[in-house]
Amino acid sequence: MTIVFALFLLTLLVVTALAIVRTKNLFIATMLLSIFSLLMAVNFFILDAADVALTEAAVGAGVTTVIFLSALRLTSQYERGSLASSRWIAVIVVVTTTVLLISGTINTPNLGDPNAPVHQHVAPFYLENTEALMGFPNVVTAVLSSFRGYDTLGEVFVVFIAAVGVMFILDARQGTGPEYELRVEKGLKHHLIPRAVGGLLIPFMLLFGLYVQFHGEYGPGGGFQAGAIVATAFILHAILEGERTALKAFSRNAQMALIIGGSTLYGAVGVVCMLKGGTFLDYSVLMEDPVTARQVGIIIIELGVGMAVCGALLSIFHSFAARKPVAQAK
Amino acid sequence: MIEVAIEWLGNALLIVGAASVLIGGIGVIRMPDLYSRMHASSLTDTMATLALFSGLMLHSGFTLATIKLMAIMAFLLLTGPTATYALANAAFRSGIEQPRSLNTDDQEKSAP
Amino acid sequence: MTLDAFLGHFNYWVFAILLMIGFYAVIAKGNLIKKLVGLSIFQSAVFLMYISMSKVEGGTAPILQAGAVDPIYSNPLPQVLILTAIVVGVATLSLGLAIVVRINERYGSIEERELLDAD
Numbered sequence: 001m002t003i004v005f006a007l008f009l010l011t012l013l014v015v016t017a018l019a020i021v022r023t024k025n026l027f028i029a030t031m032l033l034s035i036f037s038l039l040m041a042v043n044f045f046i047l048d049a050a051d052v053a054l055t056e057a058a059v060g061a062g063v064t065t066v067i068f069l070s071a072l073r074l075t076s077q078y079e080r081g082s083l084a085s086s087r088w089i090a091v092i093v094v095v096t097t098t099v100l101l102i103s104g105t106i107n108t109p110n111l112g113d114p115n116a117p118v119h120q121h122v123a124p125f126y127l128e129n130t131e132a133l134m135g136f137p138n139v140v141t142a143v144l145s146s147f148r149g150y151d152t153l154g155e156v157f158v159v160f161i162a163a164v165g166v167m168f169i170l171d172a173r174q175g176t177g178p179e180y181e182l183r184v185e186k187g188l189k190h191h192l193i194p195r196a197v198g199g200l201l202i203p204f205m206l207l208f209g210l211y212v213q214f215h216g217e218y219g220p221g222g223g224f225q226a227g228a229i230v231a232t233a234f235i236l237h238a239i240l241e242g243e244r245t246a247l248k249a250f251s252r253n254a255q256m257a258l259i260i261g262g263s264t265l266y267g268a269v270g271v272v273c274m275l276k277g278g279t280f281l282d283y284s285v286l287m288e289d290p291v292t293a294r295q296v297g298i299i300i301i302e303l304g305v306g307m308a309v310c311g312a313l314l315s316i317f318h319s320f321a322a323r324k325p326v327a328q329a330k
Numbered sequence: 331m332i333e334v335a336i337e338w339l340g341n342a343l344l345i346v347g348a349a350s351v352l353i354g355g356i357g358v359i360r361m362p363d364l365y366s367r368m369h370a371s372s373l374t375d376t377m378a379t380l381a382l383f384s385g386l387m388l389h390s391g392f393t394l395a396t397i398k399l400m401a402i403m404a405f406l407l408l409t410g411p412t413a414t415y416a417l418a419n420a421a422f423r424s425g426i427e428q429p430r431s432l433n434t435d436d437q438e439k440s441a442p
Numbered sequence: 443m444t445l446d447a448f449l450g451h452f453n454y455w456v457f458a459i460l461l462m463i464g465f466y467a468v469i470a471k472g473n474l475i476k477k478l479v480g481l482s483i484f485q486s487a488v489f490l491m492y493i494s495m496s497k498v499e500g501g502t503a504p505i506l507q508a509g510a511v512d513p514i515y516s517n518p519l520p521q522v523l524i525l526t527a528i529v530v531g532v533a534t535l536s537l538g539l540a541i542v543v544r545i546n547e548r549y550g551s552i553e554e555r556e557l558l559d560a561d
Contacts, residue, residue, distance in 0.1 A: 003449060010456040013490075017463045017483050021471070029479050040486050047453075048516035049493045050503040055528050056489070064482065064532055071475065071539040075546040079473040080553050090470035094462045101458035110450025112499030114514075119498060123517045130506065137506040139518040140525070148522060155526045162533030169540040174547075191419065197412040201405075219505065224529050309529060316536045326547045 006046050013039050024079045030068040037061040050220035051140045054212070058228035063313050066235055070320035134298070135291040136217040144222065145298040149281045152301070153266055156308045160263050163312035170319040174326075198240045205233035213306045217295070223302040227309025234310075235317050243321055252318060258311030265304035269297055336388050343385030350378040364426050368418055375410035379403060453494035460487035472554040474542045478535060485531045489524045496520040 016039065020032045037060030044053040109116035130142045144152055209229035216222030238246035270281040278285035283297025350373055357370025383403040390396045464487060467480025496517040504518035546552050549560050 007449075007452060010452060014456060014459055014463070017460050020479060020483065021463055021467045021476075026473070026475055026479075029476065033479055033482060036483065036486065040490065043490065044493050047493045047497045048501055048503045049496065049521045049524070050505070052489070052493060052521050052524050052528070055525055059528055059532050060486070064535060067532070067536050067539060068475075068479075071543055074543045075475065075552050079471070079476055081472070087470050090466055093469070094466045097465070098458050098462045101461065102455050105451050105454040105458070108451070108454065110446065111453050111494055112497050112501075113450075114498050116495070118495050118520070119517050123519050126518055127504065127506075127515055137508070139504040139506060139515070140521050143518050143522045144525060151522075151526055155530055158530050159533050162537050165537050166540045169537075169544055191416070193415050194412055197408055201408065204405075220503070222525075224525060228529075312533070319540070320536075320543070323543065 002046060006043070009039055009043050009046070013043065025077065026072055026079055027069075027077050030065060030072060033068065034061050034065040037064065051138075051222065051225070054220050054225045055228070058225050058232070062232045063228055063235075063317075066232075066317060067320060070317065074320070074323055074325050133291065134217075134294050136295065138217050138219065138221075140220075141216045141222050141298070141302070145301055146283065146294055149270075149301070152305065153270070153281070156263050156266055156305055159308055159312045160259055163259055163315045166316045166319045170323050174324060195240050198236055202233050202237055205236070206230060209233065209310075213302065214299070216302055217298065223305030224309055227306040228313060230306070230310045231313035231317075234314050238317065238321065243318070247318070250314065252315065255311045255315040255318070258307045259315065262304040262306070262308030262311065265307070266301050269300050269304070273297070340385045340388035343381045343388065347378045347380075347382030347385060350374065350381060354378065364421055365418065368414055368421075372411065372414050375414060376407065379406045379410065454491065457487050457491040457494065460484075460490065474545065474552040474554065475539070478538050478542070481538075482531070482535060485527070489527060492520040492524050 013036065016032055016036045020029050020036065023029050023032070037056060041053045041057040041061065044056055126139055126143050126147060130139045131137070134142045134146065136142070209226045212221040212229060213223065213226030216226070234246070234250055237249065269283070273282050273285055274280050276285045281297075283294045284290035285293065286297055287293035354371050354374035357373065358367050361367040361370050380403070383399055383406075387396045387399050390399065461484060464480045464482070464484030467483065468477045471477055471480065496519070498514055498516045501514040501516040504515040504521070506515070507513060542552055545557065549557055551557065551560075
């Protein structure tokens with residue numbers, strides 16, 4: 001029965017992707033992209049990837065849609081026609097590559113084959129040794145934070161660079177005319193129902209974000225998902241109450257402090273491990289008992305990751321939201 | 331005996347929930363204009379949520395999963411109709427065509 | 443084409459189709475935001491392939507269950523890679539959208555044909 005459901009979902013993904021590419025209204029494309037991400041998250045869950053499903057739902061269906069909508073507000077909503085002449089070349093290239101890719105999967109192992117090469121070498125090591133070395137059940141968090149901790153450090157830096165890059169590009173002064181003066185932002189002040197419901201929900205969203213942050217070792221969760229969830233709570237607050245009130249609650253300096261603090265915390269844990277005699281990011285030297293030491297190290301760096309991702313996503317949203325739309329040149 | 335009854339009741343609720351989703355979906359496609367389509371889709375927001383989650387809770391019995399399902403149901407019941415309201419309000423303010431058969435006197439008085 | 447081979451490879455065929463749909467949007471559509479949307483679909487297709495590779499038949503999510511007899515877990519390694527990739531994807535997407543916004547302000551349009559003519 002799950003097979004039928006999985007086949008149906010995959011077909012729905014293809015249909016949604018076709019609809020996204022065909023529509024001329026970019027707002028519809030953004031909404032369909034959000035649906036596409038949610039379908040993908042359900043698909044990940046069917047394929048036993050619980051952590052990835054949570055991340056895709058929080059980041060893909062949540063934050064990506066908000067950022068696209070903010071960008072649509074600053075550009076145009078409709079797409080004009082595409083280049084007609086090169087379209088046939090594109091179709092031929094695309095169809096040829098699809099046929100080549102599908103023919104390349106002829107002799108690959110079936111879905112779920114336990115003897116496939118991908119399951120043979122490193123993965124059994126992680127599955128067997130997580131309980132002995134780390135002491136907690138979530139293997140994905142163990143691999144992400146400890147066995148492959150370098151990659152996660154690099155990713156935190158990528159998120160940091162993206163936030164700083166968006167700040168460079170979008171926080172530049174727009175001009176000195178009267179239309180660029182600071183207007184009073186009303187938010188959704190005349191819309192009572194979303195404000196009331198949103199005000200009820202935001203504390204629970206923050207609580208859930210904290211739960212996901214600290215339960216990353218015992219169930220699906222961790223720093224990335226928690227950062228995205230807390231960021232969406234603050235983005236909802238900013239949408240409902242207006243930019244000015246939201247910046248009073250969580251100023252740009254505080255967001256920058258979160259990003260810098262998160263990345264520095266991660267690097268600092270690595271340096272402290274070096275100072276205590278181990279190698280960079282070898283948490284086992286932090287305390288006497290190496291299992292407890294690894295757990296402490298992982299909790300601290302997951303906190304760093306959560307802080308950095310939350311601050312970065314929030315800073316990116318505010319960079320887009322503070323920009324004034326410019327009239328399109330016709 | 332009582333377990334069999336609970337299981338049957340849970341199955342019946344799940345079928346009712348699935349039928350409401352189907353009817354809501356058919357309504358969204360077949361209704362003539364935006365407002366009646368939203369009215370049809372609100373069937374999914376409320377009736378389907380209540381029926382499906384009650385059926386799942388009956389299947390779970392008195393475990394932690396029931397409390398989590400109750401929390402998710404409360405969340406969906408709170409946010410689904412709010413989203414429908416926001417959509418309808420945005421459509422009204424953008425001036426989407428209203429059906430001719432509505433009595434528009436009250437709306438013109440309270441229009442922004 | 444047996445049913446077994448069809449069911450066993452359907453995920454990878456859907457991956458190939460989605461990949462090429464996203465790629466078509468990047469190369470054939472003139473609007474810059476549509477290109478970024480196509481890139482996002484492209485990324486999601488790659489994630490689908492990796493996670494399909496990690497599935498083991500009869501397995502569960504790779505969260506160790508205490509006291510289970512001879513459990514089968516799905517492969518955790520591709521899931522870790524994709525977790526990183528999703529967040530990096532949204533970071534690069536936001537950077538790309540910021541550049542599109544500035545292009546719109548400078549040139550007044552985000553259509554590729556008009557931008558090439560204006561420059």
